[in-house]
Amino acid sequence: MLTKEKLINKLKSPELYLYGLLFGCLGAITNIYLTFDLYGQLTLHLGQSFVLFCLLSRGFSCALIAAAITNGSLWYLTDNPYFFLTLNLELLFLGLMLRKKFWLLSADIIYWLLIGLPITYTILLFANLPADFNIMILSKQLLNGVMYTIIAIALNYFAPQVTTSSLPDRKREPLSKIIFRLSVVTIVLPSLIIALSLTQKSVSQFERTTVDKLFNHATELETIIEQYIVRHQVAIDALASTLNYQLSTDEQQKLLNNYLALYPGFISMLIANSQAEVTHGAPNSFYQNYLKLPKNEHLVTDREYFKYPKETLTPYISKVFQGRGFGSDMIIGISSPIIINDEFQGIAEGSLNLPKFGEFEYELLGDNPNEFILILDSNKKVIYQSMPEKEMVDGFFEALTQERAPNAKPFEIVIDGKKYLYQVTENERGWQLFVFQSSDVITTLITDNFYVVLLSLFTIIVLFLFLARTVSERLTTPLVQFIEQFSQLDKGMKVNLPADSPAEFAFLTKKINHAHNLQRNYQQHLASEVEEKTKQLQHLNFELELKARTDGLTGLLNRNSFDELAENSFQLSQREKLPCAIAMLDIDHFKKVNDLYGHLTGDTCIITLAEKLKAHFKRNTDLIARFGGEEFIVFVKGDEQQINEKFESYRKLIEKEIFTHEETLFQITVSIGVCHLSPNATIKLVEAVNLADEQLYHSKANGRNQLTGQKIS
Structure with missing residues (x-):
């Protein structure tokens, strides 16, 4: 009866509701504004620490009010009733265990192991999440419970003024338990915070590294594809140039077959006359099938790769389209006009097989099963994809149209319920190149870190349990002996301390x-x-x-330093209206030198050319750099004639240079491309470098060991 009346009086007390409201509001504010974000939506909510603090300091009834407010805010914040269920069950369980004289931390660990985690796992099974993700969430829930429980214990230790004397008297704990619990609180809480902070930092760093790697792969893929297309465009241009000479029908067919053998990237090649009729085709099997088509389909009049070269007399690279006659693969047509005596005589065309991009993927990504690519053309049509499941393509387009979550990062995407990291680049043709990687690697990293943290916590607790007993005995034993000695002495006698x-x-x-x-x-x-x-x-x-x-081999500027210094000199020349030039130099047939005489001899050649470059271009304004491999780049000021004479003098000097390898004498030559810039030129430095590189290519194509220049007004 007394107990019932006491309970009724307690429920009527304004203090009960005041403190319940206070702790509940503190818990709600903590849940909303003081979260500990680990990765994505994996967050530690610490508002429950105020509920447990209220349980320790004000009792169970007050804690129920605080829990209703705190856990209600979490339900509202996450739109998930799971938290309201498990956290309120936790409070009921802990209230019962405290009555049985259990320590709060040990009681909370028991709750999560026996009740909280099984309930969480059951709910996760209905969510159809990956097993690794489930383990990560379960580990996070256990760590979250340990963390806010230790915070509550620390608050109760270090804020004793809140403790009420109305709580029932409890049996006093021995010193060993007090030392143990204080040690756990003061050591485990900081250790846990540091461990989780390091986990968050390592995950963020790993995520940034992964995203940077994906971006690099996307950029490299873009470069490889562009080089692939340009290389085949150059081949078509060379074929058309050769066809400018009047060859017989058999010679043209033989030439076409040779080009197809040299450039297997072409799924088919053809020659069409000025009336858009296909006269030659390769391979022969495809061409024979083409001849079997109706006459009205023998013409390529409607194809842009024919119309554009005919109208503009310039090469053409088409958009992505589906092959006709030679197959049904996704291809692009590369064509170049055949011009004889300044008159259009037809085209040379090659259909570049885009599915060969899979070879580039293997070259770039290797056998990594977690990384794959998707290439879309300018019309969002799939050119190539290596997704693990075909249905993922549809899921990808669906994910692009869906509204992103508020906290979603720009490099994250959810496809068919699974998160991926991705990066995308867009080339000048409007193609989008996506590189994806499953977020499982990050999930595994977090889970492994959680295992380490949990194991470390268990080890620390066991260690401090042993240390607490040892320290307690060493402290209390001399003290007890001293008290016993003191109690046996008569008044007025001197106490003999140790x-x-x-x-x-x-x-x-x-x-x-x-x-x-x-x-x-x-x-x-x-x-x-x-x-x-x-x-x-x-x-x-x-x-x-x-x-x-500087370059380690030659002592010249390296490419990055040249770009920086040349940009400054180039801008100064433009401001002062001074003519200047960019030159690209390349050793002819350098691979043959390395193959015949070895790389050390090749390095000797490069060093010799660099030293003579420095001797030849020694003005303060001259900039010389090793561009890469056997290529050099030079920025000089002066008019066109002076610069050409100087480079021609250098070319002849190298031509006469004798090199030795053991008892063998040999010579090398260089090809030079120069882009001259008049005082009124308005192009950028990078454009001038590209033009010089084009002139170098012309020098190579026209027989090597020569200088080719172009002036930009």
Whole structure:
């Protein structure tokens, strides 16, 4: 009866509702604004710590009010009633275990292992999530429970003024338990925060690294594809140029077959006359099938790869289309006009097989099963895809049209309920190149870290349990002995303290002073060493910076340094209206030199050419760099004639140079491409470099060992 009346009076107390509202609001604010985000929607919610603090300091009834507010805010925030269910069950379980004299942390761990995690796992099974993701969520829930429970215990220890005297008296705990619990709280909580912070940092770093890697792969893929197309465009241009000479029908067919053998990327090649009639085709099997088509389908009049070269007398690269006659693959047509005596005589065309992009994927990604690509043309049509499941393509387009989650990152996408990281680049043809990677690698990383944290926590708790008992015995045993000795003495008699007590304190003081002196001397010595090491480091940094700006083999500028310095000189020339030029130089047949005489001899050739370049172009305004491999790039100021004479002089100098390998003498030559820029030229430096590279290509194509130049007004 007394207990019932006491309960009724307690429920009528304004303090109950005041404190319940206070702790509930603190918990709700913590859940909303003080979350600990690990990855994506994987978040630690710590509002429950105020509910458990209320349980320890104000009792179960007050904690029920706080839990209703705190967990209700979490339900509202996540739109998930799961939290309201499990966290309120947790409070009921902990209230019962506290009555049975269990420690709050051990009771909470028992709850999650026996009740909370099984309920969570059952709910996750209905969500059809991957097994790794389920394990990660279960580990996170256990860590979350341990974390907010320790926070509640710490608040109860370090905020004793909130504790009420109305709670029932409890049996006093032995010193070993007090030391153990304080040790766990003061060590485990910071350790847990640091471990989770490091986990978050490592996950973020790993995510950034992964995204950067995907972007690099997308960019490399774009470059490889562009080089692939350009290489075949050059081949078609060369074929058309050869066909400018009047060849017989058999010679033309033989030439076409040879080009198809040299460039297997073409699924088919053809020659059409000025009336759009296909006169030759390769391979022969495809051409024979083509001849079997109706006469009205023998003409390619409606094809842009015929109309455009005919109208403009320039090469053409088509958009993606489906083949006709030679197959049904996705292809692009590359064509070039055949011009004889300034008159259009037809075209040479090659149908480039796009499904061969799979070879590029293997070259770029290897056998990585977690990474795949998707290539779309300018009309969002799939050119190539290597997704693990064909249905994922539809899921990808559906994901693009769906509204993204508020906290979704720009490089994340959810396809058929599974998260992927991706990066995309778009080339000048409007193609979009996507590179994807499953987020399972990040999930595995988080789960592994959680395992390490949980194992570490268990080890720490066991270790402190042992240490607490040991320390307690060493502290209490002398104290008990002293009290027993003191209690046996008569009044007025002197107490005989242990003889070693004062000596230990004196010894400790002496050691502390000695340690302080050692520390002070060490700091002075350390400051001196730091100053000396700083000077050495500054000198080393200077040397490293110098090495970073130069090519290790030749001592010339490297490409990055050249780009920076040449850009400044180029802009200065434009401001002062001074003529200048960019030249690209390349050793002819350098691969043959390496193959015949070895790479060391090849390096000797490169060094010799670099030294003669430095001797030949030694003005302060001349910039020379090793562009890559056997290529060099030079920025010079001056008019066209002077520059051409100087480069022609250099070319002849190299032509006469004799190199040796063992007892063999040999010579090398260089091809040069120059882009001259008049004072009024308005193009950018990178465009001038590309034009010089084109002129170098012309020098190569026209027989090598020569200079080809172009002037931009």
